[in-house]
Amino acid sequence: MSTVLDASTGPAASPRAAQSPLRRIWRDFIDNPIAVAGLAMLVVIVLVAILAPVISPQNPYDLAQIDVLDSKLPPGGKSASGMTFWLGTDDQGRDMLSAIFYGLRISLIVGASSTALALVIGLTLGLLAAYVGGRVDGLIMRIVDIQLSFPSILIALILIAVLGQGTGKVIAALVTVQWAYYARTVRSVALVEKRKEYMEAARCLALPPSRIVFRHLLPNCLPPMIVVATVQVAAAIALEATLSFLGLGLPITEPSLGLLIANGYQYLLSGKYWISFFPGIALLLTIVSINLVADQLRDVLNPRLAK
Amino acid sequence: MLVFIIRRGLQSVAVLFAMSLLVFVGVYAVGNPIDILINPQADQQDRERAIQALGLDKPLWAQYLSFLNGAVHGDLGRSFVHSTSALGLILERMPATLELALAAMLIAIVLGIPLGLWAGLRPNGFAGRTIMAGSILGFSLPTFWVGLMLIMVFSVILGWLPSNGRGPTTDLLGVPVSFLSLEGWRHLIMPATNLALFNLALMIRLTRSGAREALLQDYVKFARAKGLTNTRVIGVHVLRNILIPIVTVIGLQFGSLIAFAIVTESVFAWPGMGKLLIDSINLLDRPVIVAYLLVIVTFFIVINLAVDVLYSALDPRVRLTDAKT
Numbered sequence: 001m002s003t004v005l006d007a008s009t010g011p012a013a014s015p016r017a018a019q020s021p022l023r024r025i026w027r028d029f030i031d032n033p034i035a036v037a038g039l040a041m042l043v044v045i046v047l048v049a050i051l052a053p054v055i056s057p058q059n060p061y062d063l064a065q066i067d068v069l070d071s072k073l074p075p076g077g078k079s080a081s082g083m084t085f086w087l088g089t090d091d092q093g094r095d096m097l098s099a100i101f102y103g104l105r106i107s108l109i110v111g112a113s114s115t116a117l118a119l120v121i122g123l124t125l126g127l128l129a130a131y132v133g134g135r136v137d138g139l140i141m142r143i144v145d146i147q148l149s150f151p152s153i154l155i156a157l158i159l160i161a162v163l164g165q166g167t168g169k170v171i172a173a174l175v176t177v178q179w180a181y182y183a184r185t186v187r188s189v190a191l192v193e194k195r196k197e198y199m200e201a202a203r204c205l206a207l208p209p210s211r212i213v214f215r216h217l218l219p220n221c222l223p224p225m226i227v228v229a230t231v232q233v234a235a236a237i238a239l240e241a242t243l244s245f246l247g248l249g250l251p252i253t254e255p256s257l258g259l260l261i262a263n264g265y266q267y268l269l270s271g272k273y274w275i276s277f278f279p280g281i282a283l284l285l286t287i288v289s290i291n292l293v294a295d296q297l298r299d300v301l302n303p304r305l306a307k
Numbered sequence: 308m309l310v311f312i313i314r315r316g317l318q319s320v321a322v323l324f325a326m327s328l329l330v331f332v333g334v335y336a337v338g339n340p341i342d343i344l345i346n347p348q349a350d351q352q353d354r355e356r357a358i359q360a361l362g363l364d365k366p367l368w369a370q371y372l373s374f375l376n377g378a379v380h381g382d383l384g385r386s387f388v389h390s391t392s393a394l395g396l397i398l399e400r401m402p403a404t405l406e407l408a409l410a411a412m413l414i415a416i417v418l419g420i421p422l423g424l425w426a427g428l429r430p431n432g433f434a435g436r437t438i439m440a441g442s443i444l445g446f447s448l449p450t451f452w453v454g455l456m457l458i459m460v461f462s463v464i465l466g467w468l469p470s471n472g473r474g475p476t477t478d479l480l481g482v483p484v485s486f487l488s489l490e491g492w493r494h495l496i497m498p499a500t501n502l503a504l505f506n507l508a509l510m511i512r513l514t515r516s517g518a519r520e521a522l523l524q525d526y527v528k529f530a531r532a533k534g535l536t537n538t539r540v541i542g543v544h545v546l547r548n549i550l551i552p553i554v555t556v557i558g559l560q561f562g563s564l565i566a567f568a569i570v571t572e573s574v575f576a577w578p579g580m581g582k583l584l585i586d587s588i589n590l591l592d593r594p595v596i597v598a599y600l601l602v603i604v605t606f607f608i609v610i611n612l613a614v615d616v617l618y619s620a621l622d623p624r625v626r627l628t629d630a631k632t
Contacts, residue, residue: 146322149611151563153570154603161588161596162333238449245451246573246585261452265574269470273459280452288447 028300038292045286049105056098057083066093075274088274090263096274099260100282106256107286110167111237114174119229121175122182127213127221129183130190141187144180152177156239160248170249174236185228189221223301230294234287241283257283312616319608323601327378330600331371334593374597383601384594388587393598397580401602402482403473404579407571408564410486410499412557415506420553423514424541430519438511445508450567454501454574461497468497471576498575502568506560513556517549524548551618558614562607 030036048055058065071093078084087096129137147155159173193199194217202216241258243249245265250256255263257279264275358364362373374384383394426435462470473485474494485491521527522545530540569581576582580599587595 150604150607151566154566157569157584157588158330158333158600161600162330234447241449242451242570246570248585248588261455265455268455268459269463271463273463276452276455277459280449280455283449283452284447287449288444291443291447 025300029296032296032299035292035296038289038296041285041289042293045104045282045289046108048101049108052098052101052105056095056101057085058095058098060094060099060102066095074272075278087278088272090260090275091267096260096278099255100257100279103255103257103260103279104282104286106250106254107237107240107258107283110171110174110240110250110256111233114171114236114240115178115229115233117171118175118178118232119182119225122179123186123218123221123225125179126183126186127190127217130187130194131209131213131217137187140183144184147180148184152235152239153242156243157248160243165248165251167250167254170240170243173243174240177239178232178236181228181232182225185224186221189224190217193217193220227294227298227301230290230297234290234294237283237290238287257286312612315612315615319612322608323604326604327375327597327601328371330597331374332367334596335367335370378601383598386587386592386595388590388592388595393594394602396583396595397598397602400578400580400583402484403577404565404568404572404581406484406486407495407498407502407568407577407579408561410495411502411506411564411568412561414499414503415510416557418503419507419510420514423511424518424546426511427515427518428522428541430515435515439515442508442511445504445511448504450501450505451570451574453504454498454571457497457501458574469494473578498571498577501574502564502571505567506564509556509560510553513553514549517552518545521545521548555614555618558610558617562603562610565603565606 029039053059060066071089071091073085073089073093075086075088075096076084083095085095085097087100089095090099125140129140155177156173159176160169163169163172198220199212199216202212207216240249240256241261244256244258245262247262249258252259260279261276261283264272264277264279267275355364362370365373377384381394382392385391386393386396389396422438426438429435458470461468472494474490475485475488485495526548527540527544530544535544565581568577568579569584571577572579572582573585580602583595584599586592587599
């Protein structure tokens, strides 16, 4: 396997070999203008989420700053105090733009933290399965197989029904939904890596197993994991939004984009579309930009496609 | 083959049993349905009588055993809220969900395969690229939000279609269905389209990649060399060979359609079993939650088994063996 790769990437790769791998990845990444646009959009979205308290026209959850008299104003409407609501207001008189900025923050935090947690758990169990093998491998992979044969929304709903509601429980549900993907991916990669010479060399040096797994095996399994994790962040954000829309997600005190959309649902039929429409657009842009980046990362990090 | 089916059957029973235990213990450990179900004004005696009637005074293992005993006899407990059989409630709602899922699958197949073929035959053409871009959107759009937007456009702005409910149903062999009347179709078309979007995108991508691969094969070149018409080459030689993965995915996706119907039913107030589940979770109606989950797990097990068996029937190269253990 490795010799084939060397042969195919040999002559073309030699001038690039002098560069650091990160540089090469970056150069390959910016080859595709659509992916660059996705990355730019993602950077803007993340910045908006981080800077939400600074750049929002108002703090939508500070009761002193909102006025019920401003409720359900259409986009571009002005408040009594002269402030313009570019995306309209909701039923409480909150500026939708500010609510979206804050909601984006919560959606991203929940999505990213559940992915990070699931990544750690999935990586550990997947590496364990691949490295130890035998019964441990059989048991872990059987659980993974059973879990992956059910759709994620169903697993998440079962967990919410069992655990009850709340931010921590939503994150727990999202972690449970995701870990199996990482475990399966890292196991399949690790099984290939395990047979390579550098692993044999590490074993011959009688290094402790933990060092072999974490310093030698793990770094070489990471590239495909990055791709899976990127796709899964988008999936986690979408799933959290769906749960919140169903009223089984985050509490009202922490309104994510899904909850904002759910809020506007009841006003949709009377034509007040903006309360649901704009948070949905924000959600859509977030998911699409992450998916575009993930798509390009998949091509860039896959050595088989390297020219 | 027979050994395989028996082994898988036993395995399925084990999975079902484990799920029932997990779900039962989990669901019954959460919250206290007594507070919700019993009138707060009721005195102590009334409360105790109600607790006894619901069987909530017994220890958890005894509750589980009596549940299991009932389950074997086809009784999955009584709903706390509706005081009728939980399984009966679900079976009553099942036709609505199945109809929605079947309609969605039909839309995905009827639109997805031709569009995917088109994109596969002319991958660099304008139409092909547009179809592919659209399919990416189909994967990225959050289903529930698309549902809201459909309501906004077709019910609120245009006023063409009703925004919720199932409308009048006609009995077909004792099962209420809505596809026999125009009014039923008007209610069905929007939720079904909404539910179909993801699978439509999947179908397009699958057909496209299959067609592109098949076009490079020798048998297609040979068919062309024989001077067959383009229609025949594509319709018979290409289509037939890409049908195997498509049939598999159709089978596997049917289960997920039923699961994702939970979301669509909530958006369109479609009276199916998914909406029943959400209502039951909110009301802590535990027997219905447990019954729903057992019913849907059974669905999945049956579907997976059926797909495996069908797969080997369609493709003789596939051998049904348990590779592991």
